[in-house]
Amino acid sequence: MPQGLYSLPVVPVRGRRRVAERSHQLFETIPLAGSYITHMRIRLALLLSLLLIASTIANTSDLALTGAKVYTSPTEPPIENGSILIHDGRIFSLGPSSTSKVPGAARVIDCKGLVVTAGFWNNHVHIFTPALLQVPDSGANKLDQELETMFNKWGFTTVFDLSSALDNTLALRRRIESGELRGPRILTVGEPIWTIEPVYVRDFLEQNHIRITHTETPEQAIALVRDHAAKGANGIKLFTGSYQGQGKVAVMPVAVAKAAVEEAHRCQMPVFAHPQNVDGVNVAIASGVDVLAHTVPQSPPWTSEFVARLQSANMGLIPTLTLFDFEARKGKESDTERQAWLAQMVEELRAYSQADGDVLFGTDIGYTNHYDTTLEFTLMSQAGMSFQQILAALTTNPARKFREADSTGRIAKGMNADLVVLSTDPAQDVRAFADVRYTIRNGNIIYVRPSPSSWQ
Numbered sequence: 001m002p003q004g005l006y007s008l009p010v011v012p013v014r015g016r017r018r019v020a021e022r023s024h025q026l027f028e029t030i031p032l033a034g035s036y037i038t039h040m041r042i043r044l045a046l047l048l049s050l051l052l053i054a055s056t057i058a059n060t061s062d063l064a065l066t067g068a069k070v071y072t073s074p075t076e077p078p079i080e081n082g083s084i085l086i087h088d089g090r091i092f093s094l095g096p097s098s099t100s101k102v103p104g105a106a107r108v109i110d111c112k113g114l115v116v117t118a119g120f121w122n123n124h125v126h127i128f129t130p131a132l133l134q135v136p137d138s139g140a141n142k143l144d145q146e147l148e149t150m151f152n153k154w155g156f157t158t159v160f161d162l163s164s165a166l167d168n169t170l171a172l173r174r175r176i177e178s179g180e181l182r183g184p185r186i187l188t189v190g191e192p193i194w195t196i197e198p199v200y201v202r203d204f205l206e207q208n209h210i211r212i213t214h215t216e217t218p219e220q221a222i223a224l225v226r227d228h229a230a231k232g233a234n235g236i237k238l239f240t241g242s243y244q245g246q247g248k249v250a251v252m253p254v255a256v257a258k259a260a261v262e263e264a265h266r267c268q269m270p271v272f273a274h275p276q277n278v279d280g281v282n283v284a285i286a287s288g289v290d291v292l293a294h295t296v297p298q299s300p301p302w303t304s305e306f307v308a309r310l311q312s313a314n315m316g317l318i319p320t321l322t323l324f325d326f327e328a329r330k331g332k333e334s335d336t337e338r339q340a341w342l343a344q345m346v347e348e349l350r351a352y353s354q355a356d357g358d359v360l361f362g363t364d365i366g367y368t369n370h371y372d373t374t375l376e377f378t379l380m381s382q383a384g385m386s387f388q389q390i391l392a393a394l395t396t397n398p399a400r401k402f403r404e405a406d407s408t409g410r411i412a413k414g415m416n417a418d419l420v421v422l423s424t425d426p427a428q429d430v431r432a433f434a435d436v437r438y439t440i441r442n443g444n445i446i447y448v449r450p451s452p453s454s455w456q
């Protein structure tokens with residue numbers, strides 16, 4: 001796997017690792033001599049093991065998606081009747097079905113009438129739901145169920161966790177990467193850097209006995225970044241603006257933000273900021289932050305000058321529009337107020353997107369329980385984004401931003417086999433991006449929509 005500026009974990013091929021482990025056990029436990037019955041038992045066990053290994057290889061290594069409409073990237077015209085062959089977790093070949101040869105041992109998914117895109121990124125999630133809070137003490141079924149509900153069924157093959165308890169999130173990642181759980185690749189910032197926590201998470205943190213320190217000096221910020229980098233975090237999150245209630249925002253001193261960003265970049269990690277208001281955005285720009293984790297609720301309309309400042313700072317923007325609908329409903333705002341608030345956020349996204357700003361898809365799930373992505377796609381479309389622009393926000397934009405465009409974000413020979421199979425065509429209606437039939441990560445099917453038997 002090509003190493004980018006931001007070092008992200010190398011994902012093992014699940015099936016191969018399992019096969020290796022089984023083979024190892026087999027050789028360790030067979031006795032060298034014994035009775036005829038013992039020999040027969042051993043031969044039977046050997047035969048069964050070999051059959052198991054063979055079926056594992058066929059299932060996990062070779063997969064063929066045939067007859068699909070394939071969007072290889074947001075900018076290329078689709079292949080109307082295309083087939084994709086996957087071997088060893090990567091795209092082995094793709095092209096028109098008429099010229100593609102499917103190996104006999106491959107598992108074939110007939111995708112006639114279906115649409116295939118690269119796997120989706122959700123660049124703003126939290127490993128903070130009740131079911132995921134105690135990973136070391138939780139059974140696989142419970143965790144699998146939550147991963148499916150939150151991520152797999154919406155097509156996410158990579159998620160960026162933008163604040164959680166780092167040790168717990170790393171434990172979840174390890175269990176997914178070992179093959180025990182079915183889930184996306186998890187990138188994480190672990191505990192965020194804040195001078196003071198925002199008011200809306202205070203009760204949650206207290207109830208769950210989660211302590212996140214207040215960072216008041218550049219030295220403390222540098223220490224936290226180094227600690228996180230050593231443990232395996234993939235980014236850093238700053239609350240450059242932290243909401244304190246009644247319109248008040250605690251703004252991070254630029255010196256603290258700058259120290260954190262410089263150290264994070266030295267450790268090859270991108271930096272995200274929760275801005276909250278324009279002062280929070282200004283600190284993010286002044287300190288060299290890479291991505292705004294939200295549009296900005298406490299902000300005048302975005303002028304072309306404001307947008308140009310963000311762009312010249314090479315700032316990515318995660319809209320999280322669904323969050324504002326969620327917050328307005330939680331705060332029992334009237335429908336009129338909720339819609340006005342949403343319209344303001346949609347306009348910020350429109351200004352950034354129309355100026356060709358870098359938009360990264362993200363919904364803040366794990367803080368919200370609104371896992372369904374339909375509303376986010378609808379609002380992005382209302383902001384004037386075309387289906388190609390939304391597909392770019394889901395795939396190529398994060399791949400480029402996080403220095404992984406050589407291995408992920410597009411469907412091409414040699415790329416990671418992270419794919420989404422949709423029931424309908426997002427070119428006709430962007431809500432189709434939420435209509436996921438299969439999610440495939442590294443060539444392994446991690447989600448199949450429950451369906452009549454005729455589908456498979």
Ligand SMILES: [Zn+2]
Nearest residue numbers: 126162364367
């Ligand atoms: Zn969040």
